[in-house]
Amino acid sequence: MxxxxxxxxxxxxxxxxxxxxxxxxxxxxxxxxxxxxxxxxxxxxxxxxxxxxxxxxxxxxxxxxxxxxxxxxxxxxxxxxxxxxxxxxxxxxxxxxxxxxxxxxxxRSNKGPEIVAFGGGTGLSNLLRGLKKNSDNLTAVVTVADDGGSSGRLRNEMGILPPGDIRNCLVALADREPLMEKLFQHRFESEGGLEGHSFGNLYIAAMTEVLGDFEEAVRASSKVLAIKGKVLPATNEDIKLGAVYHDQEKRMGESAIPVYDKEINKVFLYPENASTTPEVRESIRKADVIIIGPGSLYTSILPNLLVKGITEEIKNTDALKLYVCNVMTQPDETDNYTAADHAKAIIDHCGPGIFDYIIVNNRQGTKELQKKYEAEGAYPVKIDHQRLKDLGVKIIEADLLKKNSYLRHDPDELAQLIYELNKKYN
Known part of the structure; x- marks a missing residue:
């Protein structure tokens, strides 16, 4: 003691x-x-x-x-x-x-508003890095539909939920020395069974076997990294993500969904009745702010919102509900999408009332950076004000671009805007 x-x-x-x-x-x-x-x-x-x-x-x-x-x-x-x-x-x-x-x-955790953020990938972890500087009461709800890379291999071989996006969020919220963060993100390059695996994924997988429960493994990993807040899987059930395209073709598997020159009509979960956890429900009910995104629209954000119980809880809460639109389109997933296209996709899947405000970046990067992204098929997301108003969404636009070699949100600027909105509307 x-x-x-x-x-x-x-x-x-x-x-x-x-x-x-x-x-x-x-x-x-x-x-x-x-x-x-x-x-x-x-x-x-x-x-x-x-x-x-x-x-x-x-x-x-x-x-x-x-x-x-x-x-x-x-x-x-x-x-x-x-x-x-x-x-x-x-x-x-x-x-x-x-x-x-x-x-x-x-x-120790009585600092800052209660914030619940939904997403996955680099978008959510980047947001958390900014939010943690002014609140310890953060909850990251992370998709577990990933079936590619190291996470997919561990999922197939060990029958556990994919740990990759959860690992990224744990590291983003970590309050330990940088060496521990580097260790969790270290990816093995040697040939053999470890090739491509990250240490953090293997650690969570090992903790799952030791403790016999994936949620307990995430909690234990949270204590090791002394994270500010908590990271929760959207569901504890083994789900798969599927997509239906405009030509009515159907594909299963998160990693198989982005396809060149094929427009996604909708995504769905299998099993479709997969439910969220009591802890996620309770976090939503206690939240002062609900944040959706940023992140891959169809493969990171919607897989969370489609889990049974999450959308219903969000709509029932009086919290400030925000959707953070991506800075750039995503090749083979949101080609040519405007801000209104992003918002409409979420509303079409979840119904109205899922968010009240859309946060959009109104600054473009240098021409050199734009050309670099255009070579990969990514373009700045345009703000179509009238269509957003027609959707009943209130627009909040600001210069949120990170000032470096990447076209993505500045985590500090984005977090500051969110905290200002919380003070204004709560």
Whole structure:
């Protein structure tokens, strides 16, 4: 047990310990003398002298009954405080964690608004890096439909949920030294069975086997990285993502969906009744801000929203609901898409009310950078104001472009805008 943690400000337990100690001082008359006299006798006699003025002969009895009541109250309130915290955190941290760690975590995490972000890939992890600087109360809900790369191999070989996007979010929220982050992101290059695997994926897979549960493995990994907030899979069920194209062709598998010169009509999950977890539902209900995106529209964002229970909970909450539109189109997935096309795809899949505001970047990068992206088939997402208004979406546009060699959101600028919106609308 880490004794100094008990003295961390605001835990709400020390006060009851002091009440109990003071009560024993009142009721006791035989403790070891301090500084040459019996302190308990001195304090008790002084109090009795004062009480005699008001209560006469009953003063001694009243003092002892009061002290006894204070002891019982102190013990009861201490127990209540510990029980309350354990009940509050029993779905957030490993059930076997020490109660002191739960209390300490409660105090440490009381910073900033409750934010729940949905997505996957680099878009979500980039957003989290900015958000974590001003809030510890972050929840990243991550798609588990990935079936390619290292995640897909582990999914097929071990029968676990794909850990890749979850690993990226854990690293983004990490509060450890950079070496630990580099370790989790390290990808093996040697030939053989480890080739292409990241250490973080293998670590989560190993923890899943040791603990027997994927969610528990993610929680344990969260503690190792000391993340600010929590990372949750959208569902614990083994789901697959499918797509139907405008020519009515159907394909299954997240990695098989982006196809050159084929326009996606809709995506779906199999099984279609896959449900989210109680922890995700509770996080949405407590949220001050709900953020959808940025990220791959059809393969990162919608796989979250299609999980049964998530869209319904989002629509029912009074939280500020934001959709962060991508800066660039994605080759073979959102070719020629405008901001309104992105928004309409989400509304078509989930119905109206899934978000109230769309955040769009209104600055373009240098011509040199644009040419680099155009060579890969990616173009800036255009803002078509009238179509967005026709969809009933309120537009928030700003210069959100990162000032470097990539055309993506600046995590700090985006996070600052979101916090300003939260202050304005909540």
């Amino acid at each position: 880490n004794l100094p943690k008990w003295f961390f400000p605001g835990l709400g337990v020390k006060r009851w310990f002091l009440v109990i100690i003071f009560s024993f001082v009142l009721i006791s008359v035989g403790i070891t003398p301090l500084f040459g006299f019996d302190l308990s006798v001195y304090v008790t006699n002084e109090l009795i002298s004062i009480l005699n003025i008001f209560f006469g002969k009953q003063a001694n009895l009243i003092l002892k009954l009061t002290a006894l009541l204070m002891i019982l109250s102190g013990i009861s309130l201490t127990y209540y405080s510990l029980l309350k915290i354990r009940l509050e955190f029993n779905t957030h941290i490993t059930p076997h964690a020490e109660i002191l760690d739960l209390l300490y975590e409660k105090r």
